[in-house]
Each structure stands twice: as structure tokens, then as C-alpha cells.
Amino acid sequence: MKNILIAGNLPQDCLQLMGQHFNLLRMDQATDKDAFLAKHAASIDGVSGGAIDGAMIDKLPNLKIIANFGVGYDNIDVAAAKARDIVVTNTPNRLNAAVAELTLGLMIALARRIPKNHEMVRNGHWPSVKRAPLTGQLAGAKLGILGLGRIGKAIAKRADACDMEISYFGRTDQQNDYRYFDDLTSMAAHVDWLVIIAPGGEGTDKLVNANVIEALGPEGFLVNIARGSIVDETALILALEQGKLGGAALDVFENEPHMPDTLRNLPNVVLSPHAGSATHVTRQQMGAQVVDNLVAFFETGKALDPVT
Numbered sequence: 001m002k003n004i005l006i007a008g009n010l011p012q013d014c015l016q017l018m019g020q021h022f023n024l025l026r027m028d029q030a031t032d033k034d035a036f037l038a039k040h041a042a043s044i045d046g047v048s049g050g051a052i053d054g055a056m057i058d059k060l061p062n063l064k065i066i067a068n069f070g071v072g073y074d075n076i077d078v079a080a081a082k083a084r085d086i087v088v089t090n091t092p093n094r095l096n097a098a099v100a101e102l103t104l105g106l107m108i109a110l111a112r113r114i115p116k117n118h119e120m121v122r123n124g125h126w127p128s129v130k131r132a133p134l135t136g137q138l139a140g141a142k143l144g145i146l147g148l149g150r151i152g153k154a155i156a157k158r159a160d161a162c163d164m165e166i167s168y169f170g171r172t173d174q175q176n177d178y179r180y181f182d183d184l185t186s187m188a189a190h191v192d193w194l195v196i197i198a199p200g201g202e203g204t205d206k207l208v209n210a211n212v213i214e215a216l217g218p219e220g221f222l223v224n225i226a227r228g229s230i231v232d233e234t235a236l237i238l239a240l241e242q243g244k245l246g247g248a249a250l251d252v253f254e255n256e257p258h259m260p261d262t263l264r265n266l267p268n269v270v271l272s273p274h275a276g277s278a279t280h281v282t283r284q285q286m287g288a289q290v291v292d293n294l295v296a297f298f299e300t301g302k303a304l305d306p307v308t
Contacts, residue, residue, distance in 0.1 A: 002298050003043050005060075008050015010069055014287025018048070021295055046294055054080035065297050067290045070277075071095050071151070073307055074200040074227065088307040089293040092150060094285040099276040100154035103195060103225045104162070106249035110221055110270045111136045139163040144191035146184065146208070147198030147226065148174060155195060167191060170198075184208070188215035193223065200227030210235035213245055221247045225276050228254040233263070240266050251276050 004022040006015070018024060028049060030036035037059060044060050048067040054077040057063060065087045066076055073090050081088050109115060112135045120126050143159050145152045148168040156166050156178060167179040169187045174180070181187035184207065188194055194216050198204050208222070208231045216222060222245060224231055233254040239245035240263075247268040253259045256274055263269065277283065289305065297303040 002045040002294075003040070004046045004048060004067075004294065005037075005040070005044045006049050007047050007052060007056070010049040010290075011283050011287050013284055014069065014290055017288060017291045018294070021291065022046070045298070048290055048294070051075040052081075053077050057081055057084065057086065065089065065294065065303065067293050067303075068307075069286060069290050072199055072227065078307060087297060087303050089290075089297075089303045089305045090307055091286040091289040092305055094282055094289055095277040096151050096154040098279045098282040099151050099197070099225060100158050102251065102272065102276050103155050103197070103223060104158045106223055106225070106251065106270055106272060107138060107159075107193065107195075107221070110223075110247050110249045111138055111141075115270055116267075138193075141165070141193060142167065142191040143193045143195060144169065144181070144187045145178075146170075146187075146194065146196045146230075148176075148178070149197070151225075152195075152197045155197060164193075185212050185215045188212045188220070189217070191216070192219065193221050196222070196224045196226045196230050198226055198230060200229050204230045206230070206232045208232065208236075210239070213239045216245060218243055219246050221245075221249070223249045225251045228252040228256055233260075237263050237266070240268055 001023045003025055004018060005025045006028045008028055015024065025040050025044065027033055027036050041059050042061060044063055046065045046067060047063060049069060052066050057077060057080045063086055066081055068076055068088065068090045071090050071092050073088060076088055078088050117132050120129060120132060139162055141164055143164045143166050145156060145168040148156065148170050152168065159166055167181055167187055167190060169181045169184045196208060210232060213235055236248060237260060240248060249270040251272040252274050293303045293305055
């Protein structure tokens, strides 16, 4: 039976399913992780869970596959893995609906002041306050999507149902029904909403900078459902404080789970605890996909969802 190193947190149902096919080496439960890794290094065939950097990969001479729990894989040193012909897999498609749903939920919550109105009613300020302030709406607004991949398309589909005008920025023009921009700042200046759903990593680090935020403007809204590293958080907070950005809805943060108190206390933000894929159905499907990739690889030599 092949040995799979559990390097970080995985859902219990995923571990139970994986344990039916493999011998699990639970480094995640070890008090001295370095000693645990040194003891089992030569016997490890695969790894799943947590962050896998080049240093860890170097310590595993017989490692053949890294099965990531998640569609993003910036927690894995893919270059180091590829250099040794180690297969890296992820879990695409299973997250699409859940992440797209939360994105639209955050947008509606921000546009219609749902959290503020909820607190107004809960705290007994209504009907003493006869009428809540008028709000914006999604219908008729312009949406720009940074990263029109699988999840981006799922967001666009739902935004289209809300009668939004959709544009996108990415590496290539996909020749679809949406307007393509090859310059992010230009798109930000054109739209009312900027939704970020691009991969993390060096290529997108602080891609949404002060210039992009300024272009979005005092009537614009920013939604980040991807990675906190993509947004210059300092510039974002400053723009929100100074009224140079209308508002923000954030599911991810630069140093999560920690964030500046200023961001937490701003009145024009809606915050979510990195919960894009956090539904029972989605997480169960992701766990099964991790195991399916491992099983397929060791049975056939080919994984189902290799990162390319």
C-alpha cells in the first residue's frame, strides 16, 4: 500500500476515504514535524494537505505526486515539483458554483447594505428610523472580472442573470460575448464593480494597485474572492478611508486570518472569512477529487487533474 503524507489540514471525510486506499502518515498530528518527516521521508509516495515548498520536496526522495485540496496551488512549489517530474494535481470545477454564489452574495450585500440594515432592525432602530438609506443595485451596473477562468465564467453567468454589463481582463481575448480589456486600469475606469478571481502568486502580486483602485473611483466597488496578495491592501484601505473608493467586499486578505483593525471597522466594507468554497457539498466533492487523483495516478500512472 502506498504511503501518503498528510502535511496539513484536510476534511475528515477526505481522510477517511483516502485511508481506504492508502496508508496515511499524519505529519499534521505530529508534535515534532521535522523529526516525523525525517523518519518517514524515504517511504513517502505522495503528499496532500497544507503548503508544500521546495525544501520539503527536496527531503522526499521517492515522492511522485502532490495532490492539492483546492483549485489554487500557490501553496505548492510547482517549479520544484516539475523539476523532479513530480505530478501536481488540484480540484478544478468542484468549487465553481459555491465561489460564484458567495461572490454574488457579497455583491448584493454590499450594494443593498444588507449587513447594515440587518443591524438596524436587530438593534431596534427601526421603526424609530423611519426609512433605511437608499442603496445601489446590481441591475444595469457594469461588472469587470479580473480572471475569466472557470469560476470567473460562473460569476459572469450569475451576474448576467442580474442584468449586469460584463467585461473582463486577462492574458488573452477569449472571443466571447463579453467585452475584453487588455489593460486592467482601463477596465477599472470603465466599470462600477471589479471582481477579482485570478490565481495568486508572483505574477499577480499587488496587481490591483493604487492606480487600479483610483480608476475604479468613489462610485466603484471592489470584490476579492481570490487571494489577498492580489490587492495592495494599504492602498485599498486608504482609498476607502478617503472616499476614493465606494466600497469593498472581501473574502480574502493579505495576512489572513489577521487584518488591520481599520479595515475591520470601516463602514463601507463587507467581510467574509475565506469561505468561498465552504459548503458541505463542495468540500465533500473536493475531498473525493483529491482521492480520485491519487488513485488514478497510482493505478494508471496518470492523474485526472494535473496542473499544467
